[in-house]
Amino acid sequence: MAVFLDEAKINVKGGNGGNGISTFFNLKSGGKKIASGGNGGRGGNVIIKASCNITTLYGFKKKVHLKAENGKAGSSNNKSGKDGQDLVVPVPVGTIIRDSDNDTIADLSSEGDEVLVSRGGIGGRGNASFKSQIRRFPSFCEKGEPVEESWINMELRLVADVALVGFPNAGKSTIIASISAARPKIADYPFTTLVPNLGVVTFDDEDFVVADIPGVIEGAHEGTGLGHRFLRHITRSAVLAMVLDGQRLIEPDGEDLLLKSYDILRKEIRLYNIEVYKKDFVIIINKADLISDKDILKRVSDRLSRNSKKVIIVSAVTGEGMNSLVA
Numbered sequence: 001m002a003v004f005l006d007e008a009k010i011n012v013k014g015g016n017g018g019n020g021i022s023t024f025f026n027l028k029s030g031g032k033k034i035a036s037g038g039n040g041g042r043g044g045n046v047i048i049k050a051s052c053n054i055t056t057l058y059g060f061k062k063k064v065h066l067k068a069e070n071g072k073a074g075s076s077n078n079k080s081g082k083d084g085q086d087l088v089v090p091v092p093v094g095t096i097i098r099d100s101d102n103d104t105i106a107d108l109s110s111e112g113d114e115v116l117v118s119r120g121g122i123g124g125r126g127n128a129s130f131k132s133q134i135r136r137f138p139s140f141c142e143k144g145e146p147v148e149e150s151w152i153n154m155e156l157r158l159v160a161d162v163a164l165v166g167f168p169n170a171g172k173s174t175i176i177a178s179i180s181a182a183r184p185k186i187a188d189y190p191f192t193t194l195v196p197n198l199g200v201v202t203f204d205d206e207d208f209v210v211a212d213i214p215g216v217i218e219g220a221h222e223g224t225g226l227g228h229r230f231l232r233h234i235t236r237s238a239v240l241a242m243v244l245d246g247q248r249l250i251e252p253d254g255e256d257l258l259l260k261s262y263d264i265l266r267k268e269i270r271l272y273n274i275e276v277y278k279k280d281f282v283i284i285i286n287k288a289d290l291i292s293d294k295d296i297l298k299r300v301s302d303r304l305s306r307n308s309k310k311v312i313i314v315s316a317v318t319g320e321g322m323n324s325l326v327a
Contacts, residue, residue: 017144
């Protein structure tokens with residue numbers, strides 16, 4: 001399984017243009033000569049292209065320097081050099097490309113989106129290109145255009161239909177494992193999930209993608225607990241699923257604690273990005289199998305649904321309510 005990495009910094013360089021050359025074709029009659037040096041070929045471009053076959057930027061952890069092929073030099077008899085081959089670099093769909101000043105160059109949000117990040121150099125002209133009525137026997141040529149390397153930053157933001165958002169240990173990974181073929185690491189302690197996980201859910205012959213986002217904590221909008229790196233993965237999701245830990249309800253003042261955790265989640269999203277805060281969302285109370293008092297579940301559900309949002313009570317372990325969740 002590929003190791004997930006959502007940030008990378010790479011050095012890119014288009015190919016240098018090939019050199020033109022200076023040669024002459026000597027005529028047997030009269031000993032006249034004709035300039036016949038060909039032009040150099042164009043250097044290859046470096047192009048970054050979004051591909052659904054790539055899911056992580058991990059491949060750039062060791063392969064940092066990416067260079068396209070240089071153009072070939074011209075040759076005699078007015079033959080131009082071969083153009084350098086373009087270097088097409090595949091990246092995951094959802095990758096944002098930024099320059100060294102962190103200005104956005106492109107947002108590759110769909111399969112096949114591409115951007116040219118380093119243009120190949122122009123080939124130099126051979127001496128045959130400089131012939132004229134005044135200059136009949138030019139003996140000079142041009143070198144190919146050199147290309148400077150540059151650094152670019154890449155940031156991956158997952159593309160999913162639904163994002164599961166919640167505090168650590170709320171059971172998000174168990175939910176995605178029960179409704180899809182995704183198999184994230186699951187354990188009964190906080191911060192088990194340290195990278196996002198994607199799962200494809202099929203319902204009524206239709207597929208949709210669900211993202212399990214690592215646990216968010218208070219202060220995440222300021223970067224606490226890698227909050228920025230986690231929250232950015234919900235920006236492209238159409239719907240947010242706020243996952244609450246129903247186990248809190250068996251604690252003293254559990255009802256208030258659960259409602260407070262919901263308020264904190266909503267606040268963190270609002271402070272991170274107001275447009276994400278405005279997205280449609282549903283509320284999931286997980287671990288219902290641990291709650292023997294069903295009246296408290298109903299009270300909490302009624303209080304949460306006052307804002308007209310759908311509240312779904314589930315147990316990802318036993319399967320209770322999971323059909324309602326994916327419907």
